[in-house]
Amino acid sequence: LHELVLRRVEVDHLVLHGIAIYTAGFWILVQCIGFSDAFCLSVGFWSSLSIWTLLYRALWHPLKRFPGPFGAKLTKWWTTKKTWTTQWHMHRVHQAMHEKYGDYVRTGPREISIYDPAAIAPILGLSSKSPKGPFYDIMEDTLHMTRNQTFHKQRRRVWDNAMKSSLSHYAPRIEEFTDQFVTRLRNANGEPVQLLKCCSHYSYDVMSDLAFGKPMGFIKGEQSDVAESILKTLSDGLDAMGLIYHIPWFMNAISVLTSVAGPLKAWRDWSVLNMNERLALKSTRSDLVEHLIQNTPQTPEGKELLYGESRLIISAGSETTATALTFILVQLATHPSVMRSVRKEYRESKATYSCQRALPLLDAVVHESLRLWPSLFFLGQRVTPPEGVRIGSTFIPGNTIVQIQPFVINRDPRNFLDPDEFIPERWTTRPDLVINKDAFIPFSTGPYDCVGKRLAYMEMRSVIARIVDEFDIHLPDGFIQEDYWKKVKDHITAAAPPSQEMMFLKVVE
Numbered sequence: 422l423h424e425l426v427l428r429r430v431e432v433d434h435l436v437l438h439g440i441a442i443y444t445a446g447f448w449i450l451v452q453c454i455g456f457s458d459a460f461c462l463s464v465g466f467w468s469s470l471s472i473w474t475l476l477y478r479a480l481w482h483p484l485k486r487f488p489g490p491f492g493a494k495l496t497k498w499w500t501t502k503k504t505w506t507t508q509w510h511m512h513r514v515h516q517a518m519h520e521k522y523g524d525y526v527r528t529g530p531r532e533i534s535i536y537d538p539a540a541i542a543p544i545l546g547l548s549s550k551s552p553k554g555p556f557y558d559i560m561e562d563t564l565h566m567t568r569n570q571t572f573h574k575q576r577r578r579v580w581d582n583a584m585k586s587s588l589s590h591y592a593p594r595i596e597e598f599t600d601q602f603v604t605r606l607r608n609a610n611g612e613p614v615q616l617l618k619c620c621s622h623y624s625y626d627v628m629s630d631l632a633f634g635k636p637m638g639f640i641k642g643e644q645s646d647v648a649e650s651i652l653k654t655l656s657d658g659l660d661a662m663g664l665i666y667h668i669p670w671f672m673n674a675i676s677v678l679t680s681v682a683g684p685l686k687a688w689r690d691w692s693v694l695n696m697n698e699r700l701a702l703k704s705t706r707s708d709l710v711e712h713l714i715q716n717t718p719q720t721p722e723g724k725e726l727l728y729g730e731s732r733l734i735i736s737a738g739s740e741t742t743a744t745a746l747t748f749i750l751v752q753l754a755t756h757p758s759v760m761r762s763v764r765k766e767y768r769e770s771k772a773t774y775s776c777q778r779a780l781p782l783l784d785a786v787v788h789e790s791l792r793l794w795p796s797l798f799f800l801g802q803r804v805t806p807p808e809g810v811r812i813g814s815t816f817i818p819g820n821t822i823v824q825i826q827p828f829v830i831n832r833d834p835r836n837f838l839d840p841d842e843f844i845p846e847r848w849t850t851r852p853d854l855v856i857n858k859d860a861f862i863p864f865s866t867g868p869y870d871c872v873g874k875r876l877a878y879m880e881m882r883s884v885i886a887r888i889v890d891e892f893d894i895h896l897p898d899g900f901i902q903e904d905y906w907k908k909v910k911d912h913i914t915a916a917a918p919p920s921q922e923m924m925f926l927k928v929v930e
């Protein structure tokens with residue numbers, strides 16, 4: 422079985438089929454030879470298959486010459502265990518592995534983690550021949566979760582056009598949500614507020630407005646119980662995802678089961694209800710979802726795609742932006758002189774300000790915060806083409822899962838001088854501090870890069886500019902920067918410490 426099938430064919434998405442076939446086979450065996458003989462045969466089969474697989478992975482696998490932790494060479498459960506024992510600090514584990522083993526580390530039986538910036542273009546870039554990996558099989562097909570390159574290309578064109586033509590109409594709407602955000606901070610009267618919660622409420626409202634034409638009502642505190650439980654499911658679910666997403670076959674099985682009954686089902690039902698309402702609206706608004714609707718056949722398959730993509734808008738755009746906003750605000754609070762300079766820049770440009778246009782220092786602050794703390798620690802899982810890939814002097818054999826690690830690359834002194842320091846000026850007046858600009862990929866790069874990047878910048882500019890214009894931001898007494906950053910977890914997205922509070926005090930002129 423190992424030599425003929427498992428070694429040659431990707432079976433990650435066939436686990437439930439495998440379990441069904443095995444169960445049927447076992448039942449037939451029990452009918453033929455009785456339970457105890459069938460059981461002994463089954464134990465013998467699984468033990469010999471496991472021993473052979475482990476021996477093959479350790480001794481004969483084409484990746485055996487790559488260095489890496491011994492356990493990781495044998496099984497991906499090693500990563501799950503490591504995630505658990507480090508309490509979701511895999512980004513730090515990757516840093517340590519890079520220091521110990523170098524630029525190419527075997528982090529799974531058929532997986533290499535790459536910390537070499539020279540790999541970014543050949544693996545992720547426009548001319549890459551490495552398609553998406555098995556992680557992207559785990560849910561129903563959408564723009565993001567598909568491995569079908571033709572489907573992706575066609576659908577990406579629709580999304581790109583939709584973003585291009587709808588964003589200018591959407592800018593005033595973003596400012597309206599920012600008004601609500603600032604009002605909420607004003608109402609707090611300088612009392613501590615939960616930072617991540619505020620930012621999440623903002624980004625979930627903006628994204629649900631974009632997906633369904635109506636916000637979830639979080640910023641104004643008018644959310645329904647269902648919306649509240651969905652936000653909780655999505656946030657809590659990420660910790661579980663952070664543990665199991667390393668093992669695509671397991672993740673695949675779990676996501677199928679939980680979408681039939683369980684937390685993902687509630688999320689799915691809610692999105693179907695809201696998308697059906699949106700479809701019935703016959704909206705004249707030129708927004709993202711209107712473009713998607715117009716470019717999707719009104720067939721059962723088309724509707725499934727729209728349901729999936731409405732969830733994609735929320736899942737791809739909310740956590741990422743909320744985390745980025747949270748980290749930027751913490752950086753500004755701990756670098757008050759930068760905060761004052763951003764305020765000055767915004768005030769001087771108010772006459773021509775639009776969240777669609779770059780403000781050089783504010784954009785530099787966003788860049789620098791994303792460089793140090795990218796919203797997504799996991800990006801760009803790819804599979805090398807059958808002929809393999811050569812990067813400099815390193816040859817990676819075909820059908821290897823490869824993963825670029827942005828957190829490590831962003832803090833590599835080969836790419837950025839003083840890599841652990843927050844220095845926004847490296848993106849404005851100090852370009853000498855950026856050695857390799859191409860290593861900066863918080864939105865990924867190439868054909869699968871972030872389609873919502875411009876929208877995300879609009880949100881971040883709008884919120885940060887308006888907040889620093891009106892408030893001085895402070896962290897509570899006793900806040901220790903080092904401890905805060907140590908608490909950031911890696912559960913696919915970067916997880917900001919949820920209970921961190923911040924005070925927004927009216928600027929005294």
Ligand code: HEM
Pocket residue numbers: 564565566577733734735737738739741742745795796797799800801802862863864865868869870871872873874876877
């Ligand atoms: C600071 C905020 C954001 C960051 C850092 C970010 C980052 C990323 C990254 C790294 C990817 C590639 C993921 C991968 O390789 O699997 C991605 C993809 C994507 N992002 Fe974003 N994102 C942000 C905001 C948004 C927003 C606001 C939207 C709005 C809908 C969005 C929609 C998407 C979609 C649909 C994809 C999949 C694109 C494709 O596969 O063609 N993102 N994002």
